[in-house]
Amino acid sequence: MKEENLFEAINSIDEKYISEAIKPNKRKANIKWIKWVAAAACLCVSVGSVILFADKKMQVTSNDIAYLTEDMPQAEGCYAPILDRFDAEIPTIDNDMAIYNGHFVLSDSLSAAIDKYENTVTYKVVVEVFKDGSVIGTDSPGVASEEKRLANEKYTVYHEKYKVGENESAYFTLCANKEQLLKFSINEEYGYYICFYGEYSSLDRQTDQPDTQLILPDNSDASSMLSVK
Amino acid sequence: MDDKEIIQMFRERDESALAAMSKKYGSYCFFIARNILGNQEDAEECINDAYLNLWNSIPPAEPEVLSVYLGKIVRNLSFNLYKKKTAKKRGCGQIPAVLDELSELISDASTTESKWNEKLLIESINEFLAMLPEKKRTIFVLRYWYSCSIKEIAKKIGMADNTVAVQLKRLRVKLHNYLKERDFEL
Numbered sequence: 001m002k003e004e005n006l007f008e009a010i011n012s013i014d015e016k017y018i019s020e021a022i023k024p025n026k027r028k029a030n031i032k033w034i035k036w037v038a039a040a041a042c043l044c045v046s047v048g049s050v051i052l053f054a055d056k057k058m059q060v061t062s063n064d065i066a067y068l069t070e071d072m073p074q075a076e077g078c079y080a081p082i083l084d085r086f087d088a089e090i091p092t093i094d095n096d097m098a099i100y101n102g103h104f105v106l107s108d109s110l111s112a113a114i115d116k117y118e119n120t121v122t123y124k125v126v127v128e129v130f131k132d133g134s135v136i137g138t139d140s141p142g143v144a145s146e147e148k149r150l151a152n153e154k155y156t157v158y159h160e161k162y163k164v165g166e167n168e169s170a171y172f173t174l175c176a177n178k179e180q181l182l183k184f185s186i187n188e189e190y191g192y193y194i195c196f197y198g199e200y201s202s203l204d205r206q207t208d209q210p211d212t213q214l215i216l217p218d219n220s221d222a223s224s225m226l227s228v229k
Numbered sequence: 230m231d232d233k234e235i236i237q238m239f240r241e242r243d244e245s246a247l248a249a250m251s252k253k254y255g256s257y258c259f260f261i262a263r264n265i266l267g268n269q270e271d272a273e274e275c276i277n278d279a280y281l282n283l284w285n286s287i288p289p290a291e292p293e294v295l296s297v298y299l300g301k302i303v304r305n306l307s308f309n310l311y312k313k314k315t316a317k318k319r320g321c322g323q324i325p326a327v328l329d330e331l332s333e334l335i336s337d338a339s340t341t342e343s344k345w346n347e348k349l350l351i352e353s354i355n356e357f358l359a360m361l362p363e364k365k366r367t368i369f370v371l372r373y374w375y376s377c378s379i380k381e382i383a384k385k386i387g388m389a390d391n392t393v394a395v396q397l398k399r400l401r402v403k404l405h406n407y408l409k410e411r412d413f414e415l
Contacts, residue, residue, distance in 0.1 A: 003331040004312070005347075007324075010373050011304055012351045015297045017358050021370035022257075100256065132263065133256030137380050168389045 099130040099191030104184045107195035119178050127172045130191035138170035146190060147172055153185045173197070232295040239287040247280050254296055258303045264376035265307040267322030271314070275306045282306070304374070323376040330397065331373065334405045335415050350413065357407045361400075368393060369400050 099105055106114070110125060129136050129143050136142050138159075151157040156175040161168065176184075186192060230249050238246035258279060262272035279302040292298030311324050358366050367386060371377040379397070383390045408415055 002335045003328045004308075006331045006334060006350075007308065007328060007373070008305075009347055009350045010354065011301055011308075012347075013358060013370070013374065014355050015294050017355075017366060017370050018297045018300065018374055019294060020363065021367045021375065132259060132269070134260055134381065135384055137384050140380075169387065 099128075099193050100133060101131070101191050102186060102188040104186055104192035104194060106181060106184075107193070109196055110181070110194060113196075114178055114181060122175050122177055123181060124173060124175050124197070125181070125194050126197045127174060128193040128195070129172065130193065131189070133191070136190075138172050142190065143172050146187060149187060150174060150185060155180060155185070171197070232292075236287060236292065236295060239284065247284065250280060250283070250299070254299055257296055258299060261300055261303045261375060262307040264323050264378070265304065265311055266314075267324075271310055272307070275303060275310055278306050279303045323378055327373060327376050330401060333401050334408070349411075350408075353408060353411050353413070354404070357404055365396060365400060368396050372397055 110123065113123065127146075129138075129146055131142060144159075147157050147159055158171075158173045158175075160171040160173055162170075181194065184192065184194065230253065235246055235249050235253070238249065255276070258276045259272055262275045263269065266272050266275065279299060282302050283299055290298075308324070311322070358369065361369065364386065368382055371382045371385065372379075377385070379390050379393050382388075383393045386393075388396075405415060
């Protein structure tokens with residue numbers, strides 16, 4: 001069978017291309033969410049309630065996972081810069097950084113932020129779910145069940161979807177305090193990489209967007225990470 | 230532990246090299262084998278065989294990039310096992326889809342069983358890859374070397390699934406034309 005011959009021939013392509021394909025920072029994340037979340041936070045501050053979002057296409061499901069969409073209202077000038085630079089890279093399978101089942105890893109920036117701010121803030125983080133050493137899709141049933149499980153364990157869980165041009169991105173995010181992150185509730189079937197949004201794209205940092213990260217006071221309304229006092 | 234130390238351990242016939250190898254590249258190998266075979270048991274079998282193969286080949290072999298050297302062995306062994314298995318039953322990894330796509334490169338009308346000059350073919354594929362922008366090349370290699378699913382590629386490079394599928398389709402047409410121009414009988 002000729003396609004098999006072709007498959008076998010491809011085995012011998014230049015090794016630099018084989019390495020190149022799995023080097024870190026291949027993925028370009030969509031930084032626009034910061035604007036949306038920050039904008040949402042602004043509105044929340046002004047109105048003081050998450051109810052506002054119910055009118056703006058945020059669906060809250062029975063298990064408390066909020067589904068944010070790009071239709072979120074926008075506003076300008078409400079960024080919360082905390083960290084200067086994110087140097088962490090998304091773990092990839094080309095080295096020993098892949099997250100094994102039953103383990104979780106906090107990004108360097110997140111660990112540094114926890115050391116610095118401890119319990120004074122709530123941390124808004126992106127959760128990457130790994131199965132057998134590879135990232136699984138945010139829209140997969142595995143991630144959906146993990147979102148439900150963590151929502152039941154008192155994490156404030158979000159499933160965020162954004163569309164820019166023809167690209168659609170989905171993110172499993174949550175708000176947690178220091179304890180909830182340091183003793184992250186794991187399911188032995190999965191591995192987890194927990195980081196700030198935007199950490200895994202060096203490309204986005206070259207845009208004119210400021211490097212920002214939303215960290216909110218821990219004493220904010222527990223039902224909404226977006227309300228800031 | 231760096232690759233040079235591991236290779237040195239192989240040369241000295243130090244069996245802990247295998248544990249070091251497994252720790253460092255276990256998930257990399259598993260990723261390749263699982264994409265091809267679609268199940269953990271077969272993947273593990275191939276990986277163990279690959280370690281044995283590596284043990285027998287170093288020395289005298291002196292891999293430049295240990296991960297890729299091992300990855301190639303895993304890919305080969307996995308594909309051989311896949312072929313053995315599919316003589317009985319179709320596997321559930323990515324290979325049926327990957328092979329289907331590669332068969333598009335070959336014209337249905339072609340009845341020639343002529344053997345390609347594999348060396349020339351590899352050279353041409355390398356030239357083709359060299360012409361591509363890095364992102365497209367990465368998509369190609371993830372699909373046709375690593376046998377990643379479209380979804381996995383989309384996730385890795387931050388594109389929509391559909392965009393990746395379209396890009397792959399275009400790349401196949403391009404490669405087909407490129408090889409045709411170089412007189413490969415497709």
